[in-house]
Amino acid sequence: MGLSSVVITFLISFLSLTAESTQPPYSCDASFHPRYPFCNPELPITQRAKDLVSRLTLDEKLAQLVNTAPSIPRLGIPSYQWWSEALHGVADAGLGIRLNGTIKGATSFPQVILTAATFDQNLWYQIGKAIGTEARAVYNAGQATGMTFWAPNINVFRDPRWGRGQETAGEDPLMNAKYGVAYVRGLQGDSFHGGKLGERLQASACCKHFTAYDLDQWKGINRFVFDARVTSQDLADTYQPPFQSCIEKGRASGIMCAYNRVNGVPNCADFNLLTKTARKQWKFDGYITSDCGAVSIIHDEQGYAKTAEDAIADVFRAGMDVECGDYISKHGKSAVVKKKLGIGEMERALENLFSMRIRLGLFDGNPTKLPFGSIGPRQVCSKEHLHLALDAARDGMVLLKNTNSLLPLPKTNPTLALIGPNANATSLVALGNYYGRPCNLVTLLQAFQGYAKDTRYHPGCHNGTHCDRASIQDALDLAKNVDYVVLVMGLDQNQERESHDRHYLGLPGKQEQLIHTVAAVAKRPVVLVLLSGGPVDITSAKFDHKVGGILWAGYPGELGGLALAQVIFGDHNPGGKLPITWYPKDYIIKVPMTDMRMRADPATGYPGRTYRFYTGPKVYEFGYGLSYTNYSHNLISLSQTTLHINISSTHYYVTENSETIRVTNHGSMSGKHPVLLFTRQGKVRNGNPVKQLVGFESVKVDAGETVQVGFQLSLCEHFSRANEGGSLVIEEGSYSLVVEDHEYPINITL
Incomplete structure (x- = not known):
């Protein structure tokens, strides 16, 4: 989602909504109209939703079609916020969650790309289940105005430059499909191994971004205007399978349509995509939201719709149900008056939206007295969830090199130098993006000091991972006088994030120089640790005999420092395998990021993408990973x-x-x-x-x-x-x- 231009507008609306004194604490409160049919839990959910929608005025209907849905005091219905985030833990990045009351943080699991490296579907399910439990606890504690979470991101990590690839389960469509199924079933409260999903949800998951979305900002082309030209073949075997599985096998209750166009048509205005494929072919039975601001760009930036009213009509005609934004608030009434937006299309969308809120138990009286109502603050940041976060971090770490069994290091209380811009990683580095407030972040330095009391730290670089200048002499002086050297390099959100794709596949700035200079003077071969979401070309370190061990640790979450120390000192045997191909630096010269083709084209020298089709040289292959x-x-x-x-x-x-x-x-x-x-x-x-x-x-x-x-x-x-x-x-x-x-x-x- 876009977290910039729309946030201020939404926040003002959100604060005003929470200040309303006329709304009840929950829908169907006994002190408000308890005899309405939509409050009767004995009736089918679809019937209850139809009854509720039939009672709304035109203005009330329009007001409910945006993510910040106001209260309807005359019907005893509180406000609702559709936008909440839970990519790898309950986050306050959206507007629906407030981690500043009784519950002041939530378990921050590793960024998804590292969790994917475990290739452990049960672990993925358990993480989803833990996040869903903590989400319900936050709601029950009165710190949430929504239970619809816009995760998981199941787009295929097609291009190594993509800033949001870190949010995904990697480059393989089967992996993304299975990750989506496991996460969704866990978060929503469904059993992992089959079984019919009940109507009631612990929380609601939303598979995003539908579809062929994997470019944010590259050479002046942004995700808002990008027209992805995709063949039917690539759609069928790369881009669509994760979404089909998320719907058919995961039974996801939400979908988010993406900003970009596919073959000329904006995703959120594509009837064939949203209705014909998702609802009719795959039998999707949930709600569809736009990405934030996506409706406005259909007219304002893409020029696909002639007017604002046409853009609104296009998305609802296609099958979208709720807008993340305020475009409908500004132009919806005009679209109705001009007879471009039909009442029937609005009511269909509203019935989908209120059906979801009913499935979440928000129209059955006090939700804390219903299923999932006993989940409370003690289940947030529990020992069980923190241990799960630790397991995910250490099981995902990938051992890329271990010459002469340098690792694990001995536990004889050696002197140790911890050098590098990521060697004392804070939240910005360890947690990746879309993170919430962690329960208790353990830094790498803290964790290593638990194994080697004489652990000496130096960042080695100026300006963080940019490493504009390297403190070579300071690093050399430190490295010469210790038993072992661990270099912690890589990327952070300055290099890869939403709205920012990478332009270089090597290590930034002077990091590579720092590695080889320090390695040359160290008493023993050094250990190199890389924190990153996307792949990094470390060919020079791979073949440097003074670099004895290499570990990729992704963005390992709040207990990532402890996990890394346990791996390096042998209290845990690494077993992760790369969920992405690591390409040489010149790959991005040969392949424009805007070229959506997966398959190689020998006639033009196009090398293809991912392990499935790429025919060129690799730094490391998909699925590569060593062990002790x-x-x-x-x-x-x-x-x-x-x-x-x-x-x-x-x-x-x-x-x-x-x-x-x-x-x-x-x-x-x-x-x-x-x-x-x-x-x-x-x-x-x-x-x-x-x-x-x-x-x-x-x-x-x-x-x-x-x-x-x-x-x-x-x-x-x-x-x-x-x-x-x-x-x-x-x-x-x-x-x-x-x-x-x-x-x-x-x-x-x-």
Whole structure:
């Protein structure tokens, strides 16, 4: 969302709404009109919503179509704020949450890109569940005016420059799909492993940004005016699958349409996208919000609509339900008078909106006496949630290099130098973006001092991660006189964030110079830690023999400092794997950020994008990650080596296959280990992927132990490919199942 131009207007409206003395503490309070049918919990939700909407005046209807919905005192309905944030913890970045009362903070989990590196769906679900619990606690404590949270971000991290890639589960559509399902089910209060979602919600999740949204600001082109030209093929197998899964399998109750246009049409004004695809094809049954200010830009900046009234009519005709902004407040009445916005379209949207509030239990009397009503402040920042945040941080960290087993460092109370612009990371660095007030942030310096009392710190750079100038001599003096050196480099929100895409894939400023200069004088090879959301070209450090260990730690959250110290000193065995390809610096010279094509084009030298289609050199591959132990993998039960589909005029048989992989830990440390299963076509043709992730599981394997991991493969789901028309097809021929570096051949006959 845009957090700049609209915030002041919204905040004024929000403060005025909370000051109203005529509204009840909650809808259907016994002292207000308890006999209205919309207050009767025995009636179907759709019937209750229709009854409520039928009682609204035109002005009341228009007023409810924006995110800051005012109270309706005559019906006993309080104000409601649709905009709340919970990307990786309950945040006060929107307007619906106030972490300044009894509850003064919330568990701040690692930024999503690091959590994704765990490849652990159950962990993702548990995090969503914890966030949903804390969100309900904040509401029950009277510190929230909304329970609709605009997360998760399930856009594919298509381009390494994207400032918001840190918010996503990486570059693979299957990963984003499974992350979205797990998070949504957890936050909304649904069971993870199947089961029908009840009508009642713990909190409401919203999958964003729908669709093909992954550019913020690049060479003067911004997300507000960008027209993403996307092929039907790329839509079908890259951009849309996460949203389809979020709706069909996650049963998300909200969608946010994105700012940008896709093939000329603004997402929020696209009937084919919002209604035909989401509602009719995927059976979406929730509400659709615009991104903040998106309705206004359809006329004001994109010029797609001739007038403001046309823009409003376009979005509601397309299927949108609520605007984040105030454009409707300014122009909605005029759109109705000019007969551009129909009453029926408004009422459809309002019924969707009030149905959501009813599902949240906000029209059943005092919500603290209903399901989820017993959740209170003690469940915010609980030991259980903080331990979950610690697990997510340390399980996600990726060991990229460990020459001669330099890591873990000995616990003999060594002297230690902690050097670098991120070596004492504060909230700006450790938490990423869209974070709330943490319960208790542990800095890297604090955590390392718990292992090595003589830990000496120096930032090494001037002007933070920009590192305009490096304090080379100070760093050298420090490095020469300690047993071990840990360099903590990377990025922060100055380099990558919303509204700011990267323009360089290397380390900023003098960071690289600082690494090699310090490494050259240190007594032993140094450890390099990188904090970042997007990939960084560290080729020089990768091949510098004086850099003995490299760890990527993402933006690790409030307990990230402790997690990193535990990993470096061996109290935790790292097992994370990269959820993104790390490209060389010159990739961005070859590939315009505005080019949405996923597939390589040999004729023009276009190298393609992500591990699925990229054909050029890599710094590190998607799925790469080392450990302090060694694992072996064997496919022990391939149910058939020839898979067969039999198609006739009356029957369509699809063979399901159960594959089992044996994983053995040959080392002396136990560890969490993600097992990634890919398919590869024998002869890549027709723009098909080089390889395709079809399943992943994270398993705990004790030292010397062997465990088995099962995968269920379906021909249609795991071996189909999108053709140029966007249809999924299965091609006959040779394939392989790929686990780590092992390939197991199979054949498909039609």
